[in-house]
Amino acid sequence: xxxxxxxxxxxxxxxxxxxxxxxxxxxxxxxxxxxxxxxxxxxxxxxxxxxxxxxxxxxxxxxxxxxxxxxxxxxxxxxxxxxxxxxxxxxxxxxxxxxxxxxxxxxxxxxxxxxxxxxxxxxxxxxxxxxxxxxxxxxxxxxxxxxxxxxxxxxxxxxxxxxxxxxxxxxxxxxxxxxxxxxxxxxxxxxxxxxxxxxxxxxxxxxxxxxxxxxxxxxxxxxxxxxxxxxxxxxxxxxxxxxxxxxxxxxxxxxxxxxxxxxxxxxxxxxxxxxxxxxxxxxxxxxxxxxxxxxxxxxxxxxxxxxxxxxxxxxxxxxxxxxxxxxxxxxxxxxxxxxxxxxxxxxxxxxxxxxxxxxxxxxx
Numbered sequence: 354x355x356x357x358x359x360x361x362x363x364x365x366x367x368x369x370x371x372x373x374x375x376x377x378x379x380x381x382x383x384x385x386x387x388x389x390x391x392x393x394x395x396x397x398x399x400x401x402x403x404x405x406x407x408x409x410x411x412x413x414x415x416x417x418x419x420x421x422x423x424x425x426x427x428x429x430x431x432x433x434x435x436x437x438x439x440x441x442x443x444x445x446x447x448x449x450x451x452x453x454x455x456x457x458x459x460x461x462x463x464x465x466x467x468x469x470x471x472x473x474x475x476x477x478x479x480x481x482x483x484x485x486x487x488x489x490x491x492x493x494x495x496x497x498x499x500x501x502x503x504x505x506x507x508x509x510x511x512x513x514x515x516x517x518x519x520x521x522x523x524x525x526x527x528x529x530x531x532x533x534x535x536x537x538x539x540x541x542x543x544x545x546x547x548x549x550x551x552x553x554x555x556x557x558x559x560x561x562x563x564x565x566x567x568x569x570x571x572x573x574x575x576x577x578x579x580x581x582x583x584x585x586x587x588x589x590x591x592x593x594x595x596x597x598x599x600x601x602x603x604x605x606x607x608x609x610x611x612x613x614x615x616x617x618x619x620x621x622x623x624x625x626x627x628x629x630x631x632x633x634x635x636x637x638x639x640x641x642x643x644x645x646x647x648x649x650x651x652x653x654x655x656x657x658x659x660x661x662x663x664x665x666x667x668x669x670x671x672x673x674x675x676x677x678x679x680x681x682x683x684x685x686x687x688x689x690x691x692x693x694x695x696x697x698x699x700x701x702x703x704x705x706x707x708x709x710x711x712x713x714x715x716x717x
Contacts, residue, residue, distance in 0.1 A: 357677070358669070361641045361662045364678060367669035368439070375525040376438045380664045383608035384517035389616065390608030393639030396616035400648045401707045405694030413687050414697045419656050420506055420578055420600060420633065422478045425455035426683045427650060427698055431607075431637055431658035432482035432508065432582075435530060437465035439668040445474040447667055450675035452477035454683070459508050459658070462495065467533045472502035480506040482582070484513065485567065487560045491538050496575050498534075507575060508602065509568075512583030514561035516552045517610035527551055568596045582637065585620050587627035594631050601628070604637035607660055618649060622708075625653030643685020650698065651706040 358364045369377050383390030415426040430451050437443035444466040451458040452475040459480040460471055468481065481499035485492050496507060521527075529551050571579060578599035584590050585605060593601050603621050605614045617638035625634050636654035640646060641662065649657045659682065666674030695701045 360681065361665065361678065364662065364665040364669050364674065368665040371668045372439065375527055377668075378521040378525055379435075379519075379527050380433070380439065380661060380668075382519055382521040383612070384519055384610055385612040387608060387612065389605055389612050389614050392616040393605070393608055393618070394641060395639075396618045397639055397642075397645045397648060399709050400618065402644070402647075402689075402693060403705050403707055404692055405705070408694035408696065410691040410694060410696050412696060413690050415683065415687055415690070417656065417698050419457055419635075420580075422457065422505060424457055424478070424656075426686060427654075427656040428456060428646060428679065428682055428686070429635070429656050429658045430456060430458040430663050430679075431660035432459040432461040432480075432510075433660045433664055434461045434463040435465050435532075436664070436667060437530060439664050440671050442671060444471050446672035447663060447675050448477065448479070449475050450666075450672045450679065451479075453676055454679040456679055460504070462534065463529075463532050464534060465530055465532070468495070468498045468502050468504070470533075472504070479504050480508050480580070482508045482510055484510055485560045485563045485571070486558050488558075489560075489570075491535070491558075492571075493574050494538060495534065496571075496577075500575055500577055504577070506578045506580060506599070507571070508580045508582050509571065510582045510606075511563070512604070512606050512610050513555070513559060514563065515559070516555035517606070517612070519551075519609060522551060529554065565592060565596055568598065572597065580635070584624060585614060585617070587623050590624045590627040590634075594628060598632060600633040600635060602635045602637050602658065603654070604658075607638060618645075618652070621649060621654060622652045622703075640682070643682050643687070643689045646682060646686045647689045647693065647695075647701060648706050650701045651703055652708075653703070 417427045436447055444464045448471050457478050459482050461482050462484055481504040580600040581598050582602035582604050584601045584603055603617050603624050605617055633655040635656050636649040637658040640657050640659050646657050662678050666678035693705055
């Protein structure tokens with residue numbers, strides 16, 4: 354019997370062995386030189402810990418609330434596309450694992466299971482990731498379906514007026530499966546003679562004219578809270594607050610959009626300061642360890658979102674693999690909290706980490 358993976362990197366290697374190269378490259382890859390993709394992970398390594406001693410850590414409580422919903426830890430499942438490319442049960446397996454771990458899942462608009470199938474698979478708190486389409490009626494229908502099926506928030510992705518240049522997908526001539534959420538709404542088959550049909554589909558459907566004034570339109574068609582995913586600057590964080598957004602996700606789309614955009618952990622604190630506690634700030638990008646979760650919380654995130662590691666677990670071991678990835682990160686976070694002198698999530702403060710900027714200021 355094969356040994357059980359003991360960290361995310363080992364799950365990544367199992368996924369590499371389990372998946373066709375085209376599909377692994379799709380999930381694992383980033384845009385152009387993949388600088389941002391690498392930096393998302395590497396930047397965490399440049400943040401060091403400042404543990405406190407002689408604190409009673411006999412009981413560790415990782416629980417928290419996200420938009421008012423209680424969850425077992427500040428770890429969420431990020432919206433990632435087309436889970437059936439990783440495992441035949443697709444998003445249903447991911448949703449069941451999330452529910453078993455009392456973890457909030459954000460379902461991708463480009464899921465290979467429908468909103469209705471995921472909603473009926475298990476009882477859990479879920480958010481729905483949304484793009485705005487050239488045909489606004491399609492956007493409205495998807496929002497209505499999510500709301501009718503018990504999703505608790507809309508997570509609007511705002512960093513994709515056009516799809517980033519993902520060269521591995523172009524070289525592999527990556528083709529997407531049928532996107533069931535769009536059946537009956539638009540053509541779900543887009544041909545392309547230039548490589549990836551994902552790029553052709555995005556160009557044909559996504560609305561590059563989306564701007565701040567459209568947030569008001571989106572708020573008018575749903576009673577659900579709206580978060581925006583893709584904020585990287587204090588300026589946009591302030592605009593989000595002014596637009597009445599319920600929360601923001603600091604994200605660079607996992608390094609899949611604009612290469613050489615900053616690693617998300619390097620801009621998190623700026624965004625948190627700009628928001629000033631008015632709305633929650635979630636974090637996305639490069640989380641591979643419980644120490645990464647801790648560092649993001651110390652820099653002001655209310656919770657972190659995990660994307661690729663979930664896919665690695667799903668590809669390697671299905672629903673069980675997703676559960677193991679979540680449990681692994683939670684176990685690592687619990688240990689980090691204990692060793693850092695933090696009995697609860699609220700005890701994690703800025704003074705528990707040291708960034709490159711901190712160390713530079715000390716030398717000046």
